[in-house]
């Protein structure tokens with residue numbers, strides 16, 4: 001079996017996140033979820049979510065699905081790196097992504113969501129694609145959609161082809177040769193504690209020399225920006241007129257009119273270049289002449305994060321074999 005579905009920017013302007021249509025239950029209920037390789041809970045706005053916390057989202061109503069079953073006594077609670085959070089109870093139901101169906105998928109229904117989820121009107125929940133060890137359901141941890149689907153997939157992989165301000169694709173069970181150029185370069189994945197953790201071979205700022213140095217980090221489709229060690233950030237923003245690391249805005253900002261260098265990162269011998277446009281991420285507030293950078297410091301996070309700003313510069317293969325590996329190709 002295989003599946004394929006669009007990854008659409010959730011907002012018209014900054015690629016804050018990408019949403020993908022899924023169907024849940026019988027008859028099928030369609031929701032738009034943020035596919036997140038940085039977490040492993042599949043949770044949705046639901047008929048159990050307080051109406052005061054819903055602002056336009058579609059909800060999953062298990063009581064309207066003839067195939068829904070309550071997982072009695074099971075609850076979930078998750079907090080993300082940006083401080084957002086949600087929690088609730090758990091059902092199993094039929095769940096499909098782009099023609100690929102899993103029966104008995106754990107669907108975590110929100111009984112509480114934090115304000116940043118409420119304000120993300122087009123996002124009806126998250127679909128975790130991290131390793132199932134990260135799943136928060138207690139007392140019995142649940143499997144991700146990918147782990148449930150894996151045995152029936154033609155190949156135990158999914159791929160992410162995210163794009164700059166346009167729709168890309170998530171494919172399950174196959175690698176579409178039309179989506180990339182050259183060869184896919186694979187590097188090992190450390191699956192403890194549950195992220196797609198890999199080591200980049202180094203970086204270059206603009207047309208400067210490549211600095212060969214191992215940079216461990218996670219490939220995280222659910223994070224908008226790239227978070228790297230401070231030393232790399234100072235090397236990059238030193239090249240940007242008027243750039244400062246702003247306590248006020250919580251990161252590197254610069255005049256939106258500034259000329260930005262590209263940023264290149266290595267995967268083995270391969271090189272991937274993030275164009276300047278991806279790094280001039282967004283005005284700090286609507287209409288401001290000050291822009292927030294797409295490259296930020298990982299100081300204080302505890303892990304380096306290759307988020308969407310980097311991922312959309314590549315075609316990425318998440319290979320769930322044992323041991324897992326991650327593949328990168330230009331496109």
Ligand SMILES: COc1ccc(CN)cc1O
Pocket residue numbers: 017034036038039080081082084116117120123222223
């Ligand atoms: C508030 O929005 C989000 C918070 C956390 C994640 C997971 N990294 C994804 C989101 O879209």
